[in-house]
Amino acid sequence: MEESNDKFEPRILAFVCNWCTYAGADLTGTSRIKYATNVEIVRFPCTGRIDFMLLLKAFANGVDGIIVSGCHPNDCHYTSGNFHARRRWIVFRDMLNFLGIDVRRIRFSWVSAAEGAKWAELVNETVNQIRELGPYTEYQKAAKYLEEANNHE
């Protein structure tokens, strides 16, 4: 992680719902809109299904940024999953921020199945933003605590 930020390629994971954002990302593909390769998509039925622990695990396993995206309010395939998710993220984000975890590294968005272009923008914006923030070393160091503790001996 010593590399300087301009050479640094962020690792980003996207947690998306199946019905809006996943389909939206499909549309980006069928429209052949190009975007950065740094993001990999994990598919969930609904944003309501996205466990906040998975976000923490992603950080612990070395991502520098996270995208969480689903249907716009009122468009949820399951009518209210995204409303519940929104509440969860509000509380979760406040807590992370209070703990000094860098919430700028989690990008929340609503991307509908029709917003292929928006998806590409979202990815590129996020990649650039994370590139500026640099690798999330402090968190990854904390994650490697045990290895280091044991090596120090």
Added chain:
Amino acid sequence: MNKLNEKAAALLQEGTVKLIIGYEQGTEKPRPLFCTVPEDASRLIFNDQCKNNLAVYLTKKEIIGDEKIAVIATYYVMKSIVQLDKENQINKDNLIVLTVDSDGEVIEFNDYQEMEKYADEHVPAPDPKVVAMLEKIDNMSREERWAYWKSELTKCIRCYACRAACPLCYCNRCITEVNCPQWIDPWPTPLSNMEWQINRVMHMSGRCVGCGACAEACPLDLPIGLLTKKMAMDINAEFGSSDDGNVLSTFNPSDKENFIH
């Protein structure tokens, strides 16, 4: 022999209840007491040093059994009982709630409405130390906050006293004991300790009664009480006070946030 002791002795004498959970003087501060015979009642005390949240015992079958019991309740015990009741964890018919007012009068509540009313009229003042500390942390830079919490939580030995002391941590199997998948590493590291606390707080969202038993219980005096307190304040600010005690499984279509674009 004060009114509380008399009342307690009477309840046991008449056989109205099989057990009374209250406080007795401990080594340095009051501690929980379990009276099963009238003689025990004389050891009961009640004062503002009584910190343990006795509601924690009300979900322990092995302690309360199937018989009628009484609990001598502080404000937070009452609040906990209300929440536990919302969560279907209490058999109302088998529980008598008592408290002692400022004049040493014993009050027996006939129903939960009465108890809630009394509680709401006797809200304890927020601990100024906690408020000050919250402010201090809020004013830190993000990096400072991270450094602060990392150093504090690094000390955690994961004895789970915070969990054990919390009346609302009554799961048969805590998420920390789930190993398929291993959500949280069960050994202490700064991160797993932090993940554990984040989970604790998220699981308390809208449920926590703010008794501070978690922090009180921590053998290392870690400031984990700040986390639940902060969460409660955030929730109040974001969604207003919710009576259903169930913030994360309800929603309002007009919930406001400024970070989802």
Added chain:
Amino acid sequence: MSRIGVFICHCGENISATVDCERVAKEAGQLEGVEFATDYKYMCSDPGQSLIKTAIKEHQLDGVIVGSCSPRMHEATFRRACSEAGLNPYMCEIANLREHCSWVHEKSEATTLKAIEIVTGLVEKVKRNKPLNTIKVPVTKKALVIGGGIAGIQASLDIANCGQKVILIEKGPSIGGHMSQLSETFPTLDCSQCILTPRMVEVAQHPNITLYTYAELEKLEGFVGNFKATIRLKAKSVDYSKCTSCGLCTTKCPNKKIPSEFNEGLGMRTSIYVPFPQAVPNKPVIDKEHCLYYQKGKCKICSKFCPTGAIEYDKPDEFITEEIGAVVVTTGFNVLHTDFFPEYGYGKYKDVITGLQFERLASASGPTLGEIRRPSDGQIPKKIVFIACCGSRDPAKGIPYCSKICCMYTAKHAMLYQHKVHDGQSTIFYMDIRAGGKNYEEFVRRAIEEDGVNYVRGRVARVYEKNGKLIVKGVDTLLGAEPVEIEADMVVLATAGVANEGAEDLAQKMHISYDPYHFFAEAHPKLKPVETNTAGIFLAGACQAPKDIPETVAAASGAAVKVVSLLSQDNLVREPIVAVVNRCAPPMFSTCVGCFMCETICPYHAIEREEIKDRRTGKVIKTIAKINPGLCQGCGTCVSFCRSKSIDLQGFSNEEMFAEVTALLNR
């Protein structure tokens, strides 16, 4: 130890142009638990699919990853292929290498690496996938239709004509609804009664339809295909099995001065009454609020005169329960009460009436036998004013939405008036004329051009009486907001259409959602216009929003088709992507602690309570959550909410998702 097969599709050039498919396959082949990995030009082609099938058989694969186009494209295809080869279809996962990779990136190392990582993640997921079987839910082949207006009638007939049993309940004493009150109908001006009555009769006589009038839904339990409805049969005080509808009772009833609901108060009825001549069933009920016997305890004249002794006083309401598979809600609408535009003087001046009252005046079966005579003195009004949008499109005083039907019926009213009163003058105050619909615009033009209806674009400020005339003060915005004042003999208000009273309660009884105006909400405004969020419950007609007759009938037939397609199956077959509450060995039985905070999170009310009882004593040991697979749609919101992780989602389980995430990050 898993035996996974990985199949990387070139999709012609679509993937291989930017992703090095051979390498992806090769690297995947190195992964622990991967038994077989290959790439091929067109995986979805027949040879491609048989390639997969043979590999499954030859290498006894227990999991398959197809790296190809989006799962939304070919997941079904490849899962079918797998099951044909004897592998459980849910042991097959699709790595989206086209839409999410090859099509959105340039040819590069990074692109290929991304493809490899996507595959790696899914390999770890599929290792943890469990074989799943589709869920079968039995279906009770009977439908319940709530509301006997034209929507309910249409839906019932359509369902019944498809050979399915229907129960139609109507809260009033007769079916027919608002349509039976109408005189002529736009845009064809054919007589409402003439087209409706035959259908009402058909309903009454249809072998597949059981009709309960004077009945309301008390309770609805269960779920799609398996509802249990409790119906309240309100006491009619008349034994229909004995009543011959001779009508003697209604002529003899001493209490004759009760405003008739059917005639919107313009006519009178007795307390034992048949709402209107063509009523179905054509048998009377006693209106307890006005019956002398029920109010004062004496009279009983009707029973004295009844030749068959059909009158039965003091009979309590009955309750029946019916097992049904589907529900159609057609409870219709109501017209806005008039008290929040007092400036129009409704109620104060006899000759200010609502549109529905005008319908009765214009109706051949109405109180004036179709002659337009004003209520006050029975004179024929020479000057008449119609005021459109009384309450509609008026967020301040009324309701913000457009009631939609008013523009057309007001034009119709003016037209009917001109046809009946040749020397009369009609004026319509309007905001806009909304005449979207087949032949609607033409209809309005006819009113203006052929029948000389005077359209004034502007609002009416107030209506007041001056020496026997109704003074209508308004403005003509097309003439520069010039004040207009008309001395009218009668004023007709196009009152807004609103939800029926009690709509909210009914919605809550059935767990369907409703909008801020208490109109029932469709599952999707465009693509699921007759479905609700509760599977098996459908909507039609004006209970969703104000609708005209053609729309209502179309919606009713639409709902009927949905019901029939549901009832035509013996079992509902559903994707097994549903949540389940874990069970474990006693004494814990499940890690669920029964806090039931998940109940409120489920949009489908799929979370039920299950009591675990001691086998011997029958004593309840523990009450835990149970998810009804018939109702669960698999969103998984409860799964990530559950504190003790006691709920999991089949197909997207905690273990699977956790493994996918950590694996693709730690290749």
Added chain:
Amino acid sequence: MERFIIQTNQLNSWLKKIIESVPRVLAPVNDGTKTEFRQIKTVDEVAYDTLTTTSSVKAAAFPESETLFSYRKEGKNTELTQVSPEAYPETVVWRARPCDAIGFAPLSGIFNWDYKDSLYNARHAKLTVIAFSCNTCDDYCFCTSVDGGPGSTKGSDILVTQLNKEEALVEILTEKGTKMKDLCPDCFKEADQNIDKESVLAKIPVKFSKEQVHDFLSKAFDSPVWKQQSARCLGCGACAYVCPTCACFDIQEEAHGSRGRRLRCWDSCGFSMFTLQTSGNNPRPTQATRWRQRILHKFSYMPDRIGEYGCTGCGRCSRACPVDMNIKEHLISIASISHE
């Protein structure tokens, strides 16, 4: 055993030498409201004003969590890396208490009872304990009732006793101790043989004898006392984790996709899940049975098996307990039952 006198103001220069020559020096450090053993780099970090630490010193030889081996998967083959105990650092514990030092005897007993635990032994072999006698105590202390004492030398390599403001008695008890002394020979002068350290030690009355407890336990398995005493116990692990002799551990896997490690980390017999079996059966289903196990293990099973009692009377468990499960109080009442 050699006895020396060191000037109080020389203690720091001695410690300085130790810090310079030993890779890891642990000492009580004030941390917020608590005092804990931490690795120190300078002499000023040491807290001398506190009676004792919250946690015992056992982690020096038996860490909260330690790696047993680690692995990395390369495709289909897996490469294992064993830990090398040689890599464990030489460690000195400065200002342990006699009740800390004495705890290593039962720990060593447990880790060598049947299977010889090379990891523990390696760490213990590299550990030098420089204990300081207690001249104060608190309500929770009862070392004297379990054959310890404020000046007990058992388990220590060196015992330092502050005789007065100016000077302290240094008892060199082992080879390791001598090594430490030799780091700073000029700090020490021969001690006069008739110095009586007892006079300066804290007075801790004997409340019971551990034999009384032991005798009672042999017939107390079904006694109601367990339920009475444990009623308020919340079943957390605080007591076990701060205890100098509790040695229960769990084996865990840390897996990150293709790489991971196997660890051993502390566990506690107080947790309800500790004895839960896959079948759902739990041989210790209630807190009462778990409390009984705790006492029986320390005062019956251990002495019977390894000839060492599992309690040093340090009182840490009582200080740490959220509900004041005061073990001294409980043991006294148990001992008194055994009188009857």
